[in-house]
Amino acid sequence: xxxxxxxxxxxxxxxxxxxxxxxxxxxxxxxxxxxxxxxxxxxxxxxxxxxxxxxxxxxxxxxxxxxxxxxxxxxxxxxxxxxxxxxxxxxxxxxxxxxxxxxxxxxxxxxxxxxxxxxxxxxxxxxxxxxxxxxxxxxxxxxx
Numbered sequence: 001x002x003x004x005x006x007x008x009x010x011x012x013x014x015x016x017x018x019x020x021x022x023x024x025x026x027x028x029x030x031x032x033x034x035x036x037x038x039x040x041x042x043x044x045x046x047x048x049x050x051x052x053x054x055x056x057x058x059x060x061x062x063x064x065x066x067x068x069x070x071x072x073x074x075x076x077x078x079x080x081x082x083x084x085x086x087x088x089x090x091x092x093x094x095x096x097x098x099x100x101x102x103x104x105x106x107x108x109x110x111x112x113x114x115x116x117x118x119x120x121x122x123x124x125x126x127x128x129x130x131x132x133x134x135x136x137x138x139x140x141x142x143x144x
């Protein structure tokens with residue numbers, strides 16, 4: 001009983017703990033069908049999320065994954081090793097700011113990044129809508 005109460009208090013006091021657990025669950029429910037277990041991607045359908053692009057985003061543009069989740073992304077995208085993928089990810093309007101931050105942080109952890117996006121960061125990103133071409137341009141700056 002004490003353990004359950006402590007866990008509940010910890011989740012309220014340290015939101016990063018709650019986000020860590022929720023991110024994996026949200027990923028499994030929302031992202032995994034296309035991006036697969038562990039973010040390895042699905043050839044011809046969805047790019048890998050464990051990639052230099054997301055590793056670079058963690059340090060250079062931590063808002064990039066949230067932009068993609070909020071606005072979607074479609075077209076031909078460069079991948080590691082000179083390959084490309086043509087796909088379309090629709091916006092995910094069912095994910096609020098906290099859920100978006102949680103799943104972004106989960107993907108950053110898959111890439112061994114220590115960055116933590118906060119729901120306030122996602123709210124700021126959401127308040128400045130960007131188009132597909134702008135997101136692709138940002139992605140090109142993150143591609144090694």
